[in-house]
Amino acid sequence: AQSVAQPEDQVNVAEGNPLTVKCTYSVSGNPYLFWYVQYPNRGLQFLLKYITGDNLVKGSYGFEAEFNKSQTSFHLKKPSALVSDSALYFCAVRDMFSGGYNKLIFGAGTRLAVHP
Amino acid sequence: EAGVTQFPSHSVIEKGQTVTLRCDPISGHDNLYWYRRVMGKEIKFLLHFVKESKQDESGMPNNRFLAERTGGTYSTLKVQPAELEDSGVYFCASRSGNTIYFGEGSWLTVV
Numbered sequence: 001a002q003s004v005a006q007p008e009d010q011v012n013v014a015e016g017n018p019l020t021v022k023c024t025y026s027v028s029g030n031p032y033l034f035w036y037v038q039y040p041n042r043g044l045q046f047l048l049k050y051i052t053g054d055n056l057v058k059g060s061y062g063f064e065a066e067f068n069k070s071q072t073s074f075h076l077k078k079p080s081a082l083v084s085d086s087a088l089y090f091c092a093v094r095d096m097f098s099g100g101y102n103k104l105i106f107g108a109g110t111r112l113a114v115h116p
Numbered sequence: 117e118a119g120v121t122q123f124p125s126h127s128v129i130e131k132g133q134t135v136t137l138r139c140d141p142i143s144g145h146d147n148l149y150w151y152r153r154v155m156g157k158e159i160k161f162l163l164h165f166v167k168e169s170k171q172d173e174s175g176m177p178n179n180r181f182l183a184e185r186t187g188g189t190y191s192t193l194k195v196q197p198a199e200l201e202d203s204g205v206y207f208c209a210s211r212s213g214n215t216i217y218f219g220e221g222s223w224l225t226v227v
Contacts, residue, residue, distance in 0.1 A: 045218070046217060094214075102216055
């Protein structure tokens with residue numbers, strides 16, 4: 001079955017330190033991978049995506065993610081965390097059986113808390 | 117360019133009542149999706165429209181949920197009658213290329 005796993009419910013990091021939010025996936029074929037962020041009481045905002053090409057993808061707000069096919073991972077990273085990065089982060093993969101219609105399968109979400 | 121807009125942003129209704137959620141996709145987007153996240157769980161797909169046609173409604177939980185997209189523009193999602201387990205946030209999204217853009221969500225509380 002297709003799935004996305006975000007193994008950490010919460011990640012705590014000090015402001016200015018690098019952060020990593022982990023994501024692994026299980027789909028057949030070449031995955032389309034996405035990260036979204038949900039700030040408190042707000043909707044889902046698109047951060048970045050991997051479709052093909054360079055394994056390191058750069059996105060909004062200084063975030064980047066690295067696609068690793070052998071480890072089936074797509075971890076979200078940022079070199080220097082800000083308190084304003086505190087939010088709920090969702091990893092998603094395209095349902096490979098949805099064809100070109102891009103139905104997404106989401107992970108459970110990881111809450112990132114950046115402390116001053 | 118306006119994003120995906122949803123109305124109402126918050127709704128509190130009693131069990132057994134009806135609620136209708138509205139979504140206006142980004143202008144020109146033929147593909148419109150509904151997802152929901154019930155308390156602390158994963159965001160789950162509900163259904164997908166291509167223009168006015170339902171492409172995939174495999175995620176609709178039961179026949180208390182009815183989605184429409186007359187004219188292929190805005191969409192509505194009606195819950196009738198609402199149950200306690202329907203509480204959560206309902207996200208609408210529309211697609212450009214391979215990127216799906218979500219709205220702010222409609223937060224539904226059934227009491």
